Amino acid sequence: MFRSVSFSAERDVADPAHCPQVVRHVDELWRHIRALRRCSVTTRTPYGERHTRTLRLQNHALRPGEALWFLVDSAGDVGPDVAANPEVDLSFVEQDGSRVCITGQARLIGHVQRHEGAAPAAANDQPLALLEVAIEHVRYLDAADAHHLDPSAKGFQRELKFG
Numbered sequence: 102m103f104r105s106v107s108f109s110a111e112r113d114v115a116d117p118a119h120c121p122q123v124v125r126h127v128d129e130l131w132r133h134i135r136a137l138r139r140c141s142v143t144t145r146t147p148y149g150e151r152h153t154r155t156l157r158l159q160n161h162a163l164r165p166g167e168a169l170w171f172l173v174d175s176a177g178d179v180g181p182d183v184a185a186n187p188e189v190d191l192s193f194v195e196q197d198g199s200r201v202c203i204t205g206q207a208r209l210i211g212h213v214q215r216h217e218g219a220a221p222a223a224a225n226d227q228p229l230a231l232l233e234v235a236i237e238h239v240r241y242l243d244a245a246d247a248h249h250l251d252p253s254a255k256g257f258q259r260e261l262k263f264g
Contacts, residue, residue, distance in 0.1 A: 124165055130239055131163040133201045134193045142171065142232075143190040144182035144207070152182060156232070168233045169205070172213065175230035180209045189234055198244035205234040 134140070143153040156171040163169070169191070173179045183189070191203040213229040 126239075127163055127165050130201070130203075130236075133195065133241070134158065135160075135163075137193045137195065137201075140191050140193040142234075143192075144179065145186040145188070146178070146182055147185035149186075152178065154179075159231075168235045169203070171232040171234070172229050173209070173232045174227040175209075175212050176227055179232060180230070183207045183209050183232070191234065195244070200242040202240040202242065203234070203236055204238045205236045207232055207234045209233075 138158045139155055140158065141153050142156045143151055146152055156173065159170040159172055160167075187206045187208060189205055189207040191205070193201040193203075195201070210231040210233055213231060
């Protein structure tokens with residue numbers, strides 16, 4: 102059985118009490134992903150091919166209307182991929198094998214400056230940029246059915262829509 106929620110991010114950020122179920126769903130999502138930190142991020146190249154890499158989540162909290170943030174190599178392939186097609190897929194895998202799958206719209210935000218007092222950059226350090234992912238859709242897949250990876254399978258228990 103699927104469970105879906107749609108909401109207007111602008112309205113709910115201005116007045117989270119207006120839509121308490123959205124706050125509850127975002128809290129549930131954060132409980133699942135906050136300890137995992139690493140996820141697979143899939144983008145499409147300018148030629149339409151899928152490209153997956155592992156990135157580390159940078160958020161310290163998550164509230165309705167907020168995006169997920171990742172540090173990426175600003176000279177790498179994420180920028181051209183996101184420019185060609187901003188739709189991305191994120192997949193977090195919990196220790197029991199359950200999955201949290203998120204789709205969203207991404208954008209690359211400039212270069213990240215090292216803060217004062219940070220360790221000096223090594224000669225081979227790449228300049229960094231922030232990848233912002235606005236959450237549009239969340240699916241939870243229970244571990245018992247994770248081997249199916251089929252949206253019509255019983256394993257997809259809960260589904261949320263954001264945006």
